[in-house]
Amino acid sequence: MLELLQVSVNSVGVSLFAGLLVIGLLFGFIIYFLFSYRHKQKDYILLQTQKEEIDHQKSVVEKTLEELKTTQSQLIHRERMASLGELTAGIAHEIQNPLNFVNNFSDVNAELLDELQHELKNGNTNEVLSISNSIKENEQKINHHGKRADAIVKGMMQHSRQSTGQKELTDVNALASEYLKLSYHGLKAKDKAFNCNMITHFDEGIQRINIIPQDIGRLLLNLYNNAFYAVTEKSKLIKEGYEPTVSVTTKKANKNVEIRIKDNGMGIPQKLVNKIFQPFFTTKPTGQGTGLGLSLSYDIIKAHGGEIKTETKEGEFAEFIIQLPIDNKNNL
Amino acid sequence: MLNTFFQACLSDFYHGFYYCVLITAFAISLIYYKTAGKAFKWIAILIFLTSISEFIALYVGLTYGSNGIVYDIFTPIEFLIYAIIYNLFLNNRTLKNLFVGMAIAMFVIDVANVIFFQPITEIPTNTMNIEMVLLVFLSLLLFISIRQKPIYENIIAEGVFWFNSAVLFYYSFNILIWGFYGIMYDMIDPPKINRQMLLLSSSLLYLIYASSIILNCTSENKMRLKNA
Numbered sequence: 001m002l003e004l005l006q007v008s009v010n011s012v013g014v015s016l017f018a019g020l021l022v023i024g025l026l027f028g029f030i031i032y033f034l035f036s037y038r039h040k041q042k043d044y045i046l047l048q049t050q051k052e053e054i055d056h057q058k059s060v061v062e063k064t065l066e067e068l069k070t071t072q073s074q075l076i077h078r079e080r081m082a083s084l085g086e087l088t089a090g091i092a093h094e095i096q097n098p099l100n101f102v103n104n105f106s107d108v109n110a111e112l113l114d115e116l117q118h119e120l121k122n123g124n125t126n127e128v129l130s131i132s133n134s135i136k137e138n139e140q141k142i143n144h145h146g147k148r149a150d151a152i153v154k155g156m157m158q159h160s161r162q163s164t165g166q167k168e169l170t171d172v173n174a175l176a177s178e179y180l181k182l183s184y185h186g187l188k189a190k191d192k193a194f195n196c197n198m199i200t201h202f203d204e205g206i207q208r209i210n211i212i213p214q215d216i217g218r219l220l221l222n223l224y225n226n227a228f229y230a231v232t233e234k235s236k237l238i239k240e241g242y243e244p245t246v247s248v249t250t251k252k253a254n255k256n257v258e259i260r261i262k263d264n265g266m267g268i269p270q271k272l273v274n275k276i277f278q279p280f281f282t283t284k285p286t287g288q289g290t291g292l293g294l295s296l297s298y299d300i301i302k303a304h305g306g307e308i309k310t311e312t313k314e315g316e317f318a319e320f321i322i323q324l325p326i327d328n329k330n331n332l
Numbered sequence: 333m334l335n336t337f338f339q340a341c342l343s344d345f346y347h348g349f350y351y352c353v354l355i356t357a358f359a360i361s362l363i364y365y366k367t368a369g370k371a372f373k374w375i376a377i378l379i380f381l382t383s384i385s386e387f388i389a390l391y392v393g394l395t396y397g398s399n400g401i402v403y404d405i406f407t408p409i410e411f412l413i414y415a416i417i418y419n420l421f422l423n424n425r426t427l428k429n430l431f432v433g434m435a436i437a438m439f440v441i442d443v444a445n446v447i448f449f450q451p452i453t454e455i456p457t458n459t460m461n462i463e464m465v466l467l468v469f470l471s472l473l474l475f476i477s478i479r480q481k482p483i484y485e486n487i488i489a490e491g492v493f494w495f496n497s498a499v500l501f502y503y504s505f506n507i508l509i510w511g512f513y514g515i516m517y518d519m520i521d522p523p524k525i526n527r528q529m530l531l532l533s534s535s536l537l538y539l540i541y542a543s544s545i546i547l548n549c550t551s552e553n554k555m556r557l558k559n560a
Contacts, residue, residue: 022508026501033475041482
């Protein structure tokens with residue numbers, strides 16, 4: 001009995017000791033937890049403050065980026081409209097030609113109809129048939145030139161329109177030629193004294209390639225305008241013995257179509273060559289250039305997966321070499 | 333019978349205190365249920381179910397001599413509620429799967445224990461011990477999580493801290509008590525200290541649970557006032 005009591009007392013003692021030990025350990029844990037929580041809380045508050053600051057900065061940056069994007073699209077639109085303005089005179093000249101044809105042939109037809117009526121009264125059947133054939137031919141010419149004028153107007157509208165980003169199979173030679181004429185006539189309309197030799201070497205073996213014609217047209221127009229501007233500036237400096245010339249060459253080079261636009265103007269100083277594709281960089285006097293033309297041209301070429309290079313000699317020439325990839329899968 | 337029931341309830345100070353605390357905690361849970369947070373609503377449900385099961389256990393014990401069946405049924409249910417509470421506190425998708433797994437495992441262990449180790453008439457101490465270990469683990473997990481993301485301005489004034497501390501203290505301490513209870517079980521006249529400690533610690537546990545619900549409602553009110 002005594003032994004049992006002893007065991008009982010010992011067990012109670014051990015229980016109490018172990019219990020107190022566990023309680024002590026748990027209290028120790030809770031105290032450690034509270035201390036470390038306080039410590040962590042300070043770091044957490046600091047982190048939260050920094051996070052809030054970063055979030056704020058992020059939203060500011062995002063807002064600025066949004067504003068920049070809006071401004072950029074506005075600038076691109078303005079540049080497009082400016083180039084359209086430059087084109088207007090050229091387009092007017094281009095439309096004038098088919099309109100002249102339309103007017104002339106319709107006048108001729110009016111005369112022929114009078115003649116036809118006269119011959120009908122006389123009962124001269126052979127003459128009537130001959131005149132009616134002439135009227136038919138003239139009518140076909142009127143229709144042809146009407147369509148030409150229609151195509152020019154459509155082209156102008158396409159130029160001013162926002163690019164759809166859709167590539168189309170396009171005849172690069174025709175595009176280069178059309179925009180060269182538009183640019184030339186545009187400048188000619190503004191400055192009657194303006195004159196320039198235009199030399200074209202179009203490789204007829206170039207197949208139609210997949211490009212966004214509005215964008216490439218805009219790019220060509222920029223480069224032509226720059227070339228004409230350069231030769232005009234040089235001709236103002238050198239009055240005698242200078243023949244302003246702009247040449248356009250197209251050729252097939254490996255898997256690319258190469259377009260070279262060369263002018264014998266003032267060239268580009270070597271220190272500026274690396275800057276010409278930067279946005280807002282211009283050597284033109286204030287108000288004459290936005291400095292976005294070549295920058296946008298660069299973007300257009302990059303969007304087409306192509307390359308644009310410059311070769312120049314100060315005072316002698318500047319040549320822009322555009323390489324557009326031929327996508328064999330989609331090209332005719 | 334009712335007289336015997338009340339007599340058993342108030343057989344000594346410890347039993348009387350325990351059942352009074354259960355009723356008080358139950359009343360507090362009812363009062364604060366509506367305003368309490370989601371997890372604390374489940375703590376209130378836990379208090380409610382514990383109170384019911386304790387009184388049923390007392391009745392069954394008095395009527396049939398053994399109340400093991402009540403604990404056999406209640407233990408996995410109790411763990412399931414704890415798993416829900418901890419899932420709400422931890423709010424972690426990966427851990428949610430762990431809790432589901434644990435709750436299912438508890439049911440399986442409980443059934444297996446009844447079939448192979450402790451018959452339905454015996455108190456399922458095996459299942460209870462496993463439950464205790466798991467709850468200590470969950471409690472430590474929640475402490476780590478709270479420490480990692482110290483969002484509470486004053487942690488001591490938060491119900492979650494007191495609830496979790498109570499779980500950690502009670503179940504760690506209980507593992508020990510059950511261990512010694514096992515040693516003394518075979519004695520001719522075992523000392524009552526273990527049973528008394530168990531009743532006292534359980535009383536304290538439910539008091540702290542009820543207090544944590546009040547604390548939660550107070551901080552919820554504070555937040556509502558702040559927002560207003």
